[in-house]
Amino acid sequence: MVKIAVREKGQGKVLICLHGYAGSVLHWEKIAEDLSRLFKVVTPNLTRVYMGEKRLSFSQQIDVLAQFIENQYPQQTVFLAGISYGGALAWGLASRYPHLVDKVVLINPMPPAANRYFAMRSLRWLFSRSIPVSAIYLLIASPFGKFFLQQAGKVFRNFQNEEDRLENLRGRKVQFISHILANFSWLLHNEDWAVWTEKLQTWSHNSMLIYDRKDPVFTSEFYDGFARTLAGTNVVTTQDAGHISILQQPKLIAGAMLEYLLRDFYKEADGYN
Numbered sequence: 001m002v003k004i005a006v007r008e009k010g011q012g013k014v015l016i017c018l019h020g021y022a023g024s025v026l027h028w029e030k031i032a033e034d035l036s037r038l039f040k041v042v043t044p045n046l047t048r049v050y051m052g053e054k055r056l057s058f059s060q061q062i063d064v065l066a067q068f069i070e071n072q073y074p075q076q077t078v079f080l081a082g083i084s085y086g087g088a089l090a091w092g093l094a095s096r097y098p099h100l101v102d103k104v105v106l107i108n109p110m111p112p113a114a115n116r117y118f119a120m121r122s123l124r125w126l127f128s129r130s131i132p133v134s135a136i137y138l139l140i141a142s143p144f145g146k147f148f149l150q151q152a153g154k155v156f157r158n159f160q161n162e163e164d165r166l167e168n169l170r171g172r173k174v175q176f177i178s179h180i181l182a183n184f185s186w187l188l189h190n191e192d193w194a195v196w197t198e199k200l201q202t203w204s205h206n207s208m209l210i211y212d213r214k215d216p217v218f219t220s221e222f223y224d225g226f227a228r229t230l231a232g233t234n235v236v237t238t239q240d241a242g243h244i245s246i247l248q249q250p251k252l253i254a255g256a257m258l259e260y261l262l263r264d265f266y267k268e269a270d271g272y273n
Contacts, residue, residue: 004068010040049061130189200229203233207234211235212237
């Protein structure tokens with residue numbers, strides 16, 4: 001069993017927020033601060049799920065998170081939000097374990113078979129095949145590798161002065177990044193994404209999709225199509241918020257999430273009155 005540490009803030013119905021691949025619970029900090037006034041915001045640290053001693057497929061990670069929810073919040077349904085790869089885990093959980101999940105918020109979510117929808121040419125090239133750690137380690141040391149890390153760091157982590165930080169990468173830090181990229185590459189190529197694509201065709205969950213029109217990672221064409229696939233979903237678009245948009249426009253996204261998550265509550269209150 002994978003041990004998952006969490007940050008919890010606030011009281012009320014549980015809202016679980018999933019960060020992206022190699023992301024951080026800190027990415028949700030400003031959102032959690034706003035939403036914890038009305039919800040119990042739970043932010044799991046997913047590092048051991050993504051980067052544990054034993055590689056877990058996407059499907060296995062879904063099962064691990066379902067077990068976590070069942071153990072920690074028995075006989076409850078939870079609100080679920082996810083960004084990037086965490087968004088993929090969110091649609092996967094809601095699809096496979098609908099009895100555990102109430103409303104779902106997907107923010108710039110990774111699609112099934114993500115290789116087809118990368119907007120960045122460097123991502124399409126790097127993840128076009130499963131690459132071993134040793135090869136990635138050598139790649140990072142090359143001029144292309146340094147350029148790729150600079151671009152990826154800005155997109156996925158929103159680092160300031162990224163060039164300076166990456167110039168100083170040495171030894172174990174390079175090994176760690178190599179393992180992250182190799183694990184993600186393995187994950188993309190060792191999952192039956194056709195099964196998940198088919199599963200999403202029958203999507204009926206109460207959901208909201210928030211995506212950025214200029215997301216540098218996945219194409220707007222994918223998001224437009226995904227919105228149509230998730231029949232009846234609520235759609236909110238941001239502009240120039242980047243891929244990790246919860247860092248760039250936390251107030252806007254927290255407000256949209258709050259309105260959506262409380263919508264049925266207000267309807268019930270109006271009916272009661």
